[in-house]
Amino acid sequence: MIAINTLGYAILSVIGRKPCTGYELVNYLDPIWPAKHSQIYPLLTKLEDKGLLVHEFVEQMGRPNKKIFSITEKGKEALANWMVKTPSDPVNRDEFLIKVYSSWVADEEKSIKLIHDRMAKLEESVTRLSDKIKIIEETQELETNSKNFGRYLLFHRKFRLVQEEKAWCQWVLNLLKNKKINIPLLSMTFAGKLLQYGIGTEGRFLCFILG
Numbered sequence: 001m002i003a004i005n006t007l008g009y010a011i012l013s014v015i016g017r018k019p020c021t022g023y024e025l026v027n028y029l030d031p032i033w034p035a036k037h038s039q040i041y042p043l044l045t046k047l048e049d050k051g052l053l054v055h056e057f058v059e060q061m062g063r064p065n066k067k068i069f070s071i072t073e074k075g076k077e078a079l080a081n082w083m084v085k086t087p088s089d090p091v092n093r094d095e096f097l098i099k100v101y102s103s104w105v106a107d108e109e110k111s112i113k114l115i116h117d118r119m120a121k122l123e124e125s126v127t128r129l130s131d132k133i134k135i136i137e138e139t140q141e142l143e144t145n146s147k148n149f150g151r152y153l154l155f156h157r158k159f160r161l162v163q164e165e166k167a168w169c170q171w172v173l174n175l176l177k178n179k180k181i182n183i184p185l186l187s188m189t190f191a192g193k194l195l196q197y198g199i200g201t202e203g204r205f206l207c208f209i210l211g
Contacts, residue, residue: 017147019070
């Protein structure tokens, strides 16, 4: 088994769909595994040394020459073997979430601005993703075994997640503006049932979820 990190497999997947330069990889990787040029170029060299990628040197008039990378049969085999394995638990790091968690140190006006700024960025994402989805639907083959199908699915997933976060942001704004939290009936019923059990295991769990 060839040792490759997750970014390496992301690179194999993207280049397997369409040969490209290291510069282009940054944009193509963004929907699945964002990375910087400083991370990508050393890994391209390593993957090529392992025989998983090859490159074609292209000379250009008036512009810098470039390398176009493509996947090898050995690279496809490594990607296929990795693809069927159970994925690791996802890691989600977002500075915005820390700021929301820390909102108790700021006044409500600043918290409201934080949410409004987030919603503005989300709206930009909705527009960008809508455009990308439309282009794929109008110009690409979308059979379930085509190379564009997985990319299409991920754009739709991101679009739905952004829409869901927009709805959550609106819910937060309503709470901040009303200055009152109405606990849903379902949550109160659930909490009441747990309290019937006193301070046993369920009681400790209640303290955990409310704390």
